[in-house]
Amino acid sequence: MASSSTQTLYRFLINSAIQRCRSSNRLCRVSIVVKRCLDLDLRISVSDTGDMIDLSEFQVLGNHEFCGLWDGVLSIATTDVHEKEIYNYRVDAFQTTSASKFVRLPSTLKKSVEFRQVLWYFPPCWFFVNFGNCVLGNEWLFNLSGTDVSLTTKDDKDICVAWMMQFCRKMLILKIPSITVELIVEHMVGSTSSDTLVLASEGVTLPLSTSNIERLSLGMEDYVFKHRNSTDMGCWRCYPNRENLKIGTGLAYEMENLPNDNQMVEAVIVVATVPDYSESDCSLDSVAKVLYFENFVPCSMPTALLGSLARINWKDYGLAIKSHLVDDHGDAVIEWENLQPFTTVELALHCYHKKVKKLGTHKKRLPERSLVKNAMKLSLDDLKAKYPGLFLSPHAVKIKKHVPELSRTIAGLILSSNDDHFTKECAVLLGIQPSDLGKEGRVESCVRERIMSIIEMNDINPRKRGREEANLLFHEGGGNSGDDEGECLYENDYDDASLSQSRT
Numbered sequence: 026m027a028s029s030s031t032q033t034l035y036r037f038l039i040n041s042a043i044q045r046c047r048s049s050n051r052l053c054r055v056s057i058v059v060k061r062c063l064d065l066d067l068r069i070s071v072s073d074t075g076d077m078i079d080l081s082e083f084q085v086l087g088n089h090e091f092c093g094l095w096d097g098v099l100s101i102a103t104t105d106v107h108e109k110e111i112y113n114y115r116v117d118a119f120q121t122t123s124a125s126k127f128v129r130l131p132s133t134l135k136k137s138v139e140f141r142q143v144l145w146y147f148p149p150c151w152f153f154v155n156f157g158n159c160v161l162g163n164e165w166l167f168n169l170s171g172t173d174v175s176l177t178t179k180d181d182k183d184i185c186v187a188w189m190m191q192f193c194r195k196m197l198i199l200k201i202p203s204i205t206v207e208l209i210v211e212h213m214v215g216s217t218s219s220d221t222l223v224l225a226s227e228g229v230t231l232p233l234s235t236s237n238i239e240r241l242s243l244g245m246e247d248y249v250f251k252h253r254n255s256t257d258m259g260c261w262r263c264y265p266n267r268e269n270l271k272i273g274t275g276l277a278y279e280m281e282n283l284p285n286d287n288q289m290v291e292a293v294i295v296v297a298t299v300p301d302y303s304e305s306d307c308s309l310d311s312v313a314k315v316l317y318f319e320n321f322v323p324c325s326m327p328t329a330l331l332g333s334l335a336r337i338n339w340k341d342y343g344l345a346i347k348s349h350l351v352d353d354h355g356d357a358v359i360e361w362e363n364l365q366p367f368t369t370v371e372l373a374l375h376c377y378h379k380k381v382k383k384l385g386t387h388k389k390r391l392p393e394r395s396l397v398k399n400a401m402k403l404s405l406d407d408l409k410a411k412y413p414g415l416f417l418s419p420h421a422v423k424i425k426k427h428v429p430e431l432s433r434t435i436a437g438l439i440l441s442s443n444d445d446h447f448t449k450e451c452a453v454l455l456g457i458q459p460s461d462l463g464k465e466g467r468v469e470s471c472v473r474e475r476i477m478s479i480i481e482m483n484d485i486n487p488r489k490r491g492r493e494e495a496n497l498l499f500h501e502g503g504g505n506s507g508d509d510e511g512e513c514l515y516e517n518d519y520d521d522a523s524l525s526q527s528r529t
Contacts, residue, residue, distance in 0.1 A: 029354075031094050031180055032188055034086075038071040038174055039192070040322040041082055045075030045172060046204045047321065048381040052229065053171075053204050057193070059186055060211035060219075067180050072173040077105040080127050086118035095178045102133070103172040110134055135169065186210055186222070193223040194254045195323040198244035198316060198373065200228035202235070237375070238291045242274050245293045245373050248316070252307060253371075263299045263307050271296040271415070273408025277400040279393070288393065291375040292400035294408055296416075299367040311347075311364050315357035316373040320381075325355025326374070333394040334359075334372075334401055342405045343416040344370065374400070406485065413481040421484040425477070432473035439468055 039057065046053035058070040078101060086097075097119035104111040113130040120126040178185075186208075193208045206225040228240060249270055250259040264270065275292045299309065315334070317326035328351050335349050347362035361370055374397060409416045417425065439451045440462065452459045455471040462468060 031178055031185075034095065034176075035069065035071075035189070036192070036322065036324070037086070038069075040320070041078075041174075042071050042073035042075065042172065043201075043204065043321050044381055045078065046073050047075070049075040049170070051203065055204060055206045056209060057189060057207070058209045058211060058219075059182070059189060061182055062177065066177045067182055067185060068175065068177055069185075070173060070175040072171060074169070074171040077108070077170060078103040078172040078174075080114065080116070083116050083118065083126075086116075094180055095176065098176065100175045101172065104135065104170055106170040108135075108170075190222055191254075192323055193225060195316065195318075196321075197223070197225045197227065197254070198241065198248050199237075199318060199321055199375065200231060200240035200244050201225070201321050202228050202231070202233065202237075202240070204321075205229055237289075237377075238274050238276050238293070241291055241373060241375055242272055242293050245295050245316075245371065246270055246272065248373075249295050249297045249369070249371055253314075260307060264297070265300070269298050269300060271298075271408060271412050273404040273406070273411065275400045275403025275405070275407060277396045277403065279396065287379060288396065289375075289377055289379060290393075290396040290400040292397075292404040293373045294401070294404045295371045296408070297369050297371070298365065309367060309369055311361045311369075313359055313361070313369060313371050315359060316371075317357060318373070318375040318377075320377045321375075326351060326357035329394060330374075330397050331357045333398045337398060337402055337405070339405075341418040342409055343418065343422075372401070410485055414477065417481070417484050421480050424480055428473055428476050428480070432469050432476055435472045436469035439472075 039055065042055045046055060053074045055071070055073045058068075058072070060068050062068050080101075083099070097117055099116040099118065101114040101116060102111050103114075110132040111134075112132050115128040115130055117126055117128070189208050193206055196206050205228075206223070207221055208223040209219050209221050211219040231240060231243075246267060247259070248254055250264055250267065251257070252260055252263070273294045276289065277292075278289045279287045299307075315326055315331065317324055317330075331349055331351060335346055339345055344364075345362040347360045349357070349359045351357050359372070364370065376397070405416070439448060442448055448462060449459045451468075452462055455468065455475065457467060457471055
């Protein structure tokens with residue numbers, strides 16, 4: 026049975042490969058290969074076409090408890106575009122001294138190495154070039170770089186592959202630019218065969234100008250559309266179109282070290298509603314996992330960061346958290362309270378540094394809790410601003426109940442007036458023709474729409490509105506009042522320690 030410790034090891038190796046690809050600033054591929062050896066052990070290989078490896082990355086691997094599933098040995102082959110050799114190493118993570126931990130083995134000339142597949146870019150499209158088992162003797166193929174890290178474990182193959190598939194499918198959500206990720210399972214039944222279970226290549230097909238938060242937003246759409254990645258195709262029965270998905274995004278980042286080494290936190294919230302649940306046999310519930318990523322890799326969410334999310338006043342956005350916890354698998358779980366029927370709410374957080382840091386060369390620190398909180402609040406503000414009237418605070422909902430009676434009263438005052446100048450001015454302010462004043466319900470309808478618009482605008486956080494003052498009901502162009510009473514209705518709990526913004 027696979028243990029959480031070996032899963033942590035696999036996550037570390039994949040993370041290391043992703044960071045080497047990011048630092049290379051070129052098109053790269055990460056391949057994860059799982060196969061059963063003749064002695065029934067499981068052989069795991071993580072390879073990438075990024076920068077040459079730095080062995081200091083493996084200093085963080087110590088003698089953890091692996092339940093006898095791993096002997097601590099890693100086999101590494103690495104090279105760079107300017108090297109004519111592939112350098113081989115044996116790493117024993119359980120050793121305490123560098124001399125015994127890192128052992129250099131004889132190198133291999135590149136021209137004698139067999140490559141199965143190389144990913145090339147020819148504008149405007151990406152495609153694979155298969156070389157089979159040919160020897161790469163052409164000079165233009167010498168400019169290859171990358172790393173292969175392999176190990177042998179006694180993990181259960183089915184459980185290991187299931188975990189790998191879930192992990193790689195989460196990476197699909199990020200739509201990482203310039204990096205493809207594939208999971209290959211090799212079989213040893215009769216003749217050797219292999220299956221590619223996951224191929225994450227959608228990120229390289231998007232325009233390079235697509236920002237990371239836009240990619241995350243698109244990935245979350247697909248995630249919800251596929252019922253949390255439980256299906257390969259979108260569920261058209263539940264979501265006949267994507268108008269049923271309401272999405273808010275928020276971005277927060279440190280002011281310090283801007284713009285080179287600042288820490289970024291992106292948040293995406295998706296509220297999905299099934300229009301006609303009676304025709305669907307899919308299951309919906311009020312419990313959701315918070316998808317958490319660090320430096321473009323899925324990770325377990327720290328309890329402290331989940332606590333920061335729980336301290337947000339969700340009721341200001343028409344939502345409420347019933348309970349929250351980090352389960353035994355390291356997944357953050359939120360149970361929503363009083364959701365509308367056939368509605369789900371999904372959250373995603375991505376924390377990363379714009380400048381790639383080499384693993385093992387710096388002390389890992391948690392993202393600032395204020396950044397995480399601010400990013401999520403900005404995504405909620407964005408959601409409320411893009412979908413007026415759907416995510417109102419309890420205070421706004423309470424006022425909204427009085428709108429019909431208030432609009433009838435104001436309409437009655439206008440229509441009962443004998444002052445033609447007054448009624449014409451009211452018609453202009455309401456945006457209707459004076460001749461329409463006599464139409465049944467016309468004035469009341471316009472007043473009601475104006476009042477609802479003001480309630481919705483004033484319900485948006487003042488930070489999002491640029492600290493505008495409360496809007497007047499009858500002011501051309503949606504102007505502002507001359508006092509500052511409206512501002513005290515809102516609590517501005519955004520932290521000044523970070524610079525935050527939202528993107529639509």
